[in-house]
Amino acid sequence: xxxxxxxxxxxxxxxxxxxxxxxxxxxxxxxxxxxxxxxxxxxxxxxxxxxxxxxxxxxxxxxxxxxxxxxxxxxxxxxxxxxxxxxxxxxxxxxxxxxxxxxxxxxxxxxxxxxxxxxxxxxxxxxxxxxxxxxxxxxxxxxxxxxxxxxxxxxxxxxxxxxxxxxxxxxxxxxxxxxxxxxxxxxxxxxxxxxxxxxxxxxxxxxxxxxxxxxxxxxxxxxxxxxxxxxxxxxxxxxxxxxxxxxxxxxxxxxxxxxxxxxxxxxxxxxxxxxxxxxxxxxxxxxxxxxxxxxxxxxxxxxxxxxxxxxxxxxxxxxxxxxxxxxxxxxxxxxxxxxxxxxxxxxxxxxxxxxxxxxxxxxxxxxxxxxxxxxxxxxxxxxxxxxxxxxxxxxxxxxxxxxxxxxxxxxxxxxxxxxxxxxxxxxxxxxxxxxxxxxxxxxxxxxxxxxxxxxxxxxxxxxxxxxxxxxxxxxxxxxxxxxxxxxxxxxxxxxxxxxxxxxxxxxxxx
Ligand code: XMP
Numbered sequence: 198x199x200x201x202x203x204x205x206x207x208x209x210x211x212x213x214x215x216x217x218x219x220x221x222x223x224x225x226x227x228x229x230x231x232x233x234x235x236x237x238x239x240x241x242x243x244x245x246x247x248x249x250x251x252x253x254x255x256x257x258x259x260x261x262x263x264x265x266x267x268x269x270x271x272x273x274x275x276x277x278x279x280x281x282x283x284x285x286x287x288x289x290x291x292x293x294x295x296x297x298x299x300x301x302x303x304x305x306x307x308x309x310x311x312x313x314x315x316x317x318x319x320x321x322x323x324x325x326x327x328x329x330x331x332x333x334x335x336x337x338x339x340x341x342x343x344x345x346x347x348x349x350x351x352x353x354x355x356x357x358x359x360x361x362x363x364x365x366x367x368x369x370x371x372x373x374x375x376x377x378x379x380x381x382x383x384x385x386x387x388x389x390x391x392x393x394x395x396x397x398x399x400x401x402x403x404x405x406x407x408x409x410x411x412x413x414x415x416x417x418x419x420x421x422x423x424x425x426x427x428x429x430x431x432x433x434x435x436x437x438x439x440x441x442x443x444x445x446x447x448x449x450x451x452x453x454x455x456x457x458x459x460x461x462x463x464x465x466x467x468x469x470x471x472x473x474x475x476x477x478x479x480x481x482x483x484x485x486x487x488x489x490x491x492x493x494x495x496x497x498x499x500x501x502x503x504x505x506x507x508x509x510x511x512x513x514x515x516x517x518x519x520x521x522x523x524x525x526x527x528x529x530x531x532x533x534x535x536x537x538x539x540x541x542x543x544x545x546x547x548x549x550x551x552x553x554x555x556x557x558x559x560x561x562x563x564x565x566x567x568x569x570x571x572x573x574x575x576x577x578x579x580x581x582x583x584x585x586x587x588x589x590x591x592x593x594x595x596x597x598x599x600x601x602x603x604x605x606x607x608x609x610x611x612x613x614x615x616x617x618x619x620x621x622x623x624x625x626x627x628x629x630x631x632x633x634x635x636x637x638x639x640x641x642x643x644x645x646x647x648x649x650x651x652x653x654x655x656x657x658x659x660x661x662x663x664x665x666x667x668x669x670x671x672x673x674x675x676x677x678x679x680x681x682x683x684x685x686x687x688x689x690x691x692x693x694x695x696x697x698x699x700x701x702x703x704x705x706x707x
Contacts, residue, residue: 203227204244210251224391246387249281274359282362289336312342324365406435413514424519430573448475449589452611488707592707596635629656640690649690
């Protein structure tokens, strides 16, 4: 692989991906592997350091995950976090005991700054704790390097063997100097050089793809989302005209989006096929109001159109997908890996024959995919595109879908986005869009009575899209957006702002 490797051994904690992201942000490559990976495999990965994650168990539980035997004899530095810390202590001869109370949340913690992990830090700062068990007796050769009021053993070290453990979570933002601690472990303990950069990754991956694919033909379903766009950009540099991108325009995109995507990719030296299937989708959706039926119809139709186009191009050797690392990480506690279907709406095409799937973003986190996109000269609007559901505006029009309603929604949504952009809030609101409700109400415009549609605006603050809070968009800005929408969009006389969080609501309205 040509770069140093940090192994994150996963014991099922909820922040495991975050640990891996932080390590990579520090410029060091790492991967998450389940706790029961064999010692042989671990050795073969040749890590320069190992991080044990947290986990929900107690180390003495019968079923609790254990680490591979012999891992402490590899001569590789280890950092244990929370459960990982307790496990290391127990395995090396210490004693862990059940605490009486759970210690949870922000905790003022005192550090021994002569410990490599805390080098250069303030003597006291806030850490994020979430544990019940405590280390009651240190293993031989270890000393205490941090403590808090309720946790006399908040961190331990055996500098001679390069073993370090922390009871708190350095990976979460609430731990004030957490990233600095991880940085210290990587650079001061493991001797990392910081050789993980997107520039290098792009160069090496393009080279590898070129060698692997050779003269083979590659097919990619391009949705215009971040992942498929970056996959296309990467493959275009690797194999050029041997790549065919099929962009199924289902007519449910936002204003001008189809043209913008075409503009970007038709300029690259690849085969770019835009299928204008809007009429086909609208016909199938005619009179359908049920959200799940809409989704199903769109998913199936998408696959059909994609297959038809794919069959036209003839031989396909490789099917490319924009799968990213969070989609493939297997949890240490045995949850199966999820395979992402292209475009998020269909599945794999059944009627297109290919030899192999290529997933060049498989090792990357979302933020790395964005950095890579910039490296490959993709425009900002694609790199920073917010999540857009596969079924598109169909699930933002409540009730049945018509071309006129789509146009109306596109116009309202474009005004919303334009004003957010002018206010400089594009990256501050994680997802925002307009919804066309199927409600009409009475209004007055000029001297006349109107009976027109209500547009709902939705803006959310979220990190994982699993939970979300409604975004506090300034009133003045909302006022401007509302004014413009009722003035500029025909058949709309009322604008409302959605102030529900998720749960209990979802982000989309359907
Ligand atoms: P909900 O509405 O479930 O949305 O809170 C969570 C996130 O998922 C997106 N979303 C979808 N994405 N196909 C997709 O590819 C879908 O059918 C779909 N439904 C919701 C939504 O935009 C939000 O970011």
